[in-house]
Amino acid sequence: MQDNISRSSYKQLEQKSKYTNLFLRWFLYFVLILFASYFIFPLYVMVVTSLKTMEEIRQGTLLTWPSTLNFESWAIAWGGRGYGAGDTFLRPYFWNSIKMVVPAVFFSTFIGAMTGYVLTKWRFKGDQWVFLFLLFGCFIPFQAILLPMARTLGVLGISNSILGLVVVHTVYGIPFTTLFFRNYYVSVPTELVKAARIDGAGFFKIFFKILLPISAPIIVVTVIWQFTQIWNDFLFGSTFSFGEAAPIQVALNNMVLSSTSVKEYNVDMASAIIAGIPTLIVYVLAGKYFIRGLTSGAVKG
Amino acid sequence: MLKFLEKNLPKVVLAPAVGLISWFVYGFVLWTCYISFTNSKILPKYELWGFGQYSKLWASRKWLIAVDNLFVFTALFLIICIVIGIILAIFLDQKIRAEGVLRTIYLYPMALSFIVTGTAWKWILNPSLGIQKMFIDWGFENFTFDWLVNREMAIYTIVIAGVWQSAGFVMALFLAGLRSVEDEIVKAAKIDGAGLFTVYWKILIPMMRPVFFTSFVILVHISIKSYDLIVALTQGGPGISTTMPALYMTQTAFHKSQVGLSAASAMMMFMAVAAVIIPYLYSELRRENAR
Numbered sequence: 194m195q196d197n198i199s200r201s202s203y204k205q206l207e208q209k210s211k212y213t214n215l216f217l218r219w220f221l222y223f224v225l226i227l228f229a230s231y232f233i234f235p236l237y238v239m240v241v242t243s244l245k246t247m248e249e250i251r252q253g254t255l256l257t258w259p260s261t262l263n264f265e266s267w268a269i270a271w272g273g274r275g276y277g278a279g280d281t282f283l284r285p286y287f288w289n290s291i292k293m294v295v296p297a298v299f300f301s302t303f304i305g306a307m308t309g310y311v312l313t314k315w316r317f318k319g320d321q322w323v324f325l326f327l328l329f330g331c332f333i334p335f336q337a338i339l340l341p342m343a344r345t346l347g348v349l350g351i352s353n354s355i356l357g358l359v360v361v362h363t364v365y366g367i368p369f370t371t372l373f374f375r376n377y378y379v380s381v382p383t384e385l386v387k388a389a390r391i392d393g394a395g396f397f398k399i400f401f402k403i404l405l406p407i408s409a410p411i412i413v414v415t416v417i418w419q420f421t422q423i424w425n426d427f428l429f430g431s432t433f434s435f436g437e438a439a440p441i442q443v444a445l446n447n448m449v450l451s452s453t454s455v456k457e458y459n460v461d462m463a464s465a466i467i468a469g470i471p472t473l474i475v476y477v478l479a480g481k482y483f484i485r486g487l488t489s490g491a492v493k494g
Numbered sequence: 495m496l497k498f499l500e501k502n503l504p505k506v507v508l509a510p511a512v513g514l515i516s517w518f519v520y521g522f523v524l525w526t527c528y529i530s531f532t533n534s535k536i537l538p539k540y541e542l543w544g545f546g547q548y549s550k551l552w553a554s555r556k557w558l559i560a561v562d563n564l565f566v567f568t569a570l571f572l573i574i575c576i577v578i579g580i581i582l583a584i585f586l587d588q589k590i591r592a593e594g595v596l597r598t599i600y601l602y603p604m605a606l607s608f609i610v611t612g613t614a615w616k617w618i619l620n621p622s623l624g625i626q627k628m629f630i631d632w633g634f635e636n637f638t639f640d641w642l643v644n645r646e647m648a649i650y651t652i653v654i655a656g657v658w659q660s661a662g663f664v665m666a667l668f669l670a671g672l673r674s675v676e677d678e679i680v681k682a683a684k685i686d687g688a689g690l691f692t693v694y695w696k697i698l699i700p701m702m703r704p705v706f707f708t709s710f711v712i713l714v715h716i717s718i719k720s721y722d723l724i725v726a727l728t729q730g731g732p733g734i735s736t737t738m739p740a741l742y743m744t745q746t747a748f749h750k751s752q753v754g755l756s757a758a759s760a761m762m763m764f765m766a767v768a769a770v771i772i773p774y775l776y777s778e779l780r781r782e783n784a785r
Contacts, residue, residue: 217690221585228582229599232662235614236602242617254628255618308511315504325775327511330519332771334719336743336760338522340529340753344538364518367511396503425607427722432744442609446726449613458617469610476605480598484666487604 243267243463250458266459270448270467281451283467285437286444290424293355293440297362298419304363305370305415306408310400312371313378314386324375330368339432346433353434361433362423369422370415373486377411378404410482417479418486421472441468523764530757538753547758557759560737563649567738568717570653571660575713576706578657579664584694586665587672597669600662608659612726615655616642645735648728652720652736655727660716664709671705672698711774718766739763 238255243266245259273282308327312320342361343352351357381404389399430440439447445468449461476483499506533543551557582600586593603611618624619642629637641647675698683693721740724730730737730745737745739759747756 218588221588221590224581225585225590225596228578229596232599232603232658235611235618235658238618239614250623254631255624256628304511307507311504311508317505321779323508323512325779327515328775329771330515332715332767332775333519333523334740334760334763334767336719336740337526337764338518339744339760340538340747340757341522341525342518364514367514368519371511396507421605425609427607427609427725428740428744431725432748442607442722445613446609449616449726450729458623461613462617465610465613469606472605472607473602476602477598480601483605484601487663488666488670 239462239466243459243466245459247457247459266457266463267467269457269460270463281444281448283441283444283448283464286439286441287467289355289439289444290441293358293362294420294423297359297366297423298416300359300363301366301370301419302412302415304367305372306374306405306412307400308367308371309374309376309378310404312375313381314383314399314404315396324371327368327371330365331372335365335428339428343433353436353438355434355438357433358429358438358440361429362419362426365429366419366422369418373411373415373418374408377408381407413479413482414486417475417482420475421483421486424472444468526757526760526764529754530761532754534752534754534757536751536753543754547754550755551758551762556734556737557739557742559734560739560742563736563738564718566649567653567656567720568714570650571656571717572710572713574653574657575661575664576709578661579668579709580699580702582661582665583668583672584698586669597666600665602662603659604663606659608720608722609726611655611659612723615651615658616727619651619654642728643732645732648732648736652724652727655723656717656720659723660713664713667705667709668702671702675701707774707777711770714770715767718763718770739766 241257241259242250242255244262244264245253245257246263246265249257249259269282271282271284271287273280273284312324346352346357346361349357351360385403386399389403394402425442426440427442427446430443431446434440434443445464448464528540529538530547531542531544532539533541533546586596590596619639621627621638621640621643624639626637626639629639641651679697680693683697688696719740720738721744724736724738724741728736730741740763743756743759743763746752746759
């Protein structure tokens, strides 16, 4: 009875506000689309500009659609003009970034998985403090480690090399990868592990037979997070490498800032798109996992 | 020996991570801290020199500008990101058609590097061919928008690009927060005669306190560390008008070779971040233990 009354009064309420609702909904969509255009605007401008000739850029506005789709700036950004010295283009640096990202993502993910496994399934006294100890590494401003890192890389003889950047990104990725795996494995019932232990399964067998097979989602989250972070890094890349060993973000910045006589905005925009496209593709294909990484990378738990 | 390994295998596996972080995070921060108390120039020196670098730092006009900029940037960045984030999250929460597409659009800047973002905005904001020209061509002949090359206004262009990059992230945090509230609470309030506005203003937004806290911590953290965006957009210019602490630190260390001074500035940044992060971690840990 009580339930019936409340349900009908709820309906009446909905009826009454039908017209205000209609207005509100239009307003809602208007605002949402307005913001969507603010967010889309730079990407649109980048793409359109990269397809214009400099002549067209000077004549039209930011929004003008190019008269013909001209991919020449893309070719120049990627492969250069072919006049040798002083001709900077992104292709070699793109490969530098790949050579840096793949091993760094692999090692940091692997170490994070093992660490997260120990911290949740082989608990010991004070393991929470160990976790906190590692977690703090997520937050330190990297400026506080730049100087000693530069010296260490020098002593090890791997400054200005891709190997050096792999080491740096692996080490400073560990706090994040540990966080991801630890929070994921916490929700896996410990009974599973206990039962396996009673059956005589060892440390590694339990990991590879029980935990690894159910880890696919968190591995995807971690790999995407690490890939995006390392691909987009500029601070380490610009501090610890220059010239030929530079990753793509550093090369992009150098290209855009290089003071040639005529600024070629179309080539700049094509370069920016090339540097941004790998992470953008990952985002579009696996947005769900990307967002999960973002929110749990930032919000613990 | 083998017995020991077998018995302590979990700790042995834990050792690389703990060892690496002890050395590369804590050890390095201590090293930087020590250097900040020496009179190191190009090469580190190890005789202590007291607080000399810190008094030099706080007497430097450039550093004061950097700190000033940091406050202006952080305040605006924080407020605008949170306001836009909340509005978008609440609006998206109204059973919107094409929610997935809109969400994807709001959040994609997070996938791009600050260098890419900065390059794009630098082109859009440049007075000769960018937005200013667009409006002039549309007939607003006296329209000027030269913030990028204007000493007084250049810092705000960094806010524009920074907000563009991060507002969608705040939206995602708040949307997740709103979705975790039980439907019953909203329904009960509606039956009591509360309008949609009241439901949000009086009930849901106050319930989002942890999300506010999280957003605050993350955004402050981003702004203290912001470096790439400034390098790509203004390089600290015009003049030194958009210098921020992170840029000051690297310039002092690697262009001016004043290692001690830059270590002091790095320690100031470290302390600022710690002041925000330690209470955050503490409260998070307490919440987890309470569960």
